[in-house]
Amino acid sequence: MIYDVSHRTIVRYTGPVRLARFNLRLRPAPWPGQTLHGHELLIDPAPASVQQAFGPWHVTRDRLAIGEPIQRLMVESRFTVEVAEPGFLLQTVPAPSVGQIRAEALTHGGLDALAPSAYLYASSVARPSAVIADWARPMLGDEAGVVAAGRALMAAIHAGFRYDAKATRTDTPPEEAFAKRRGVCQDFAHVMIVAARAHGIPAAYVSGYLRTLPPPGKPRLVGADAMHAWVALWCGEQLGWIGFDPTNDCLADASHIFVAMGRDYADVAPLDGVFHGGADQSMDVAVDVIPRQAGEQVSAA
CATH class of the missing domain: 3.10.620.30 (C8orf32 fold)
Structure with missing residues (x-):
């Protein structure tokens, strides 16, 4: 089965926060019977840096650093994945x-x-x-x-x-x-x-x-x-x-x-992090997992 997956998170703060650092665990780690056909992260505002690392558990982590003050962060993870029936x-x-x-x-x-x-x-x-x-x-x-x-x-x-x-x-x-x-x-x-x-x-x-x-x-x-x-x-x-x-x-x-x-x-929390500031926060999440039609193919990663 082939799926197109979209996971959109919007974090809002009641006041500006500074020097924000976030860990994203949204990129699928390798797993038997599962093939990842590409992954992209859409981030607004654009981070000053993104560093990817694996571990210490079976996790792929993207670490974001955002320099300027923000009151809103949008992160959208998109990928296509092929999953075989186990058993x-x-x-x-x-x-x-x-x-x-x-x-x-x-x-x-x-x-x-x-x-x-x-x-x-x-x-x-x-x-x-x-x-x-x-x-x-x-x-x-x-x-x-x-x-x-x-x-x-x-x-x-x-x-x-x-x-x-x-x-x-x-x-x-x-x-x-x-x-x-x-x-x-x-x-x-x-x-x-x-x-x-x-x-x-x-x-x-x-x-x-x-x-x-x-x-x-x-x-x-x-x-x-x-x-x-x-x-x-x-x-x-x-x-x-x-x-x-x-x-x-x-x-x-x-x-x-x-x-x-x-x-x-x-x-394995999908998003966590730290920032300077005393603002409260709220989070909205929207997930879509859409199966491809029979016979519809994907290009190689």
Whole structure:
């Protein structure tokens, strides 16, 4: 499936701000089964400099510096991406057990951005919670297959939590969202991450997009009007990272467009930064993910 993606953000300040520095995490990082056909950033006012870097997680970051005082910033990210249907390995490779994954992850020697060891431990947002760990324990027994266990955990969140955009904020701790049994995709992903890590399964936070318009006869996925979040669980050397979407109770497939992966939302936030000034700010975001018509091609990147 080929998609044209547009993500437009407008930040407004109540007064001028100076020496603004912004981090953008909107350019998709490389991901298996996904091919990026070009990316462009439209920025107004034009920045004094733009520096691109990769890491420290599986993230491509564009860092902007704006010298003159501003009261408004517009950033638009545009790209075309081709996404293949996953699932072949799941049909041909036996999934290891939760106990096997725990043992493999602890002895894995990799230190790169996709190594499981980086996603085993607590992070700034996804902190340990005994309450969440106890709730998840029946689904994550040692003998359970790791993919089946991930599906069970995902389904339990989908069934037991209500999507409610007013219930939480971007800085709501996972334990608070868990207690409310309400939230948005970010909250559901954090709860699943805390639960999986508590039982030794490497778990990562994935940011990306969902197709805006569903295929004929299919329901529209929740969260398609903004950036979406789901969870990647490390399922061993052969299966690698597999995406689980607790908001929609499905594995990540060709309707999911990968952008970045980190320990939690703080590692992959689409836009953050600092400035001099005491102004309040507001933000408007508009996202479009439009599938190409069958047979419509794209040029090489």
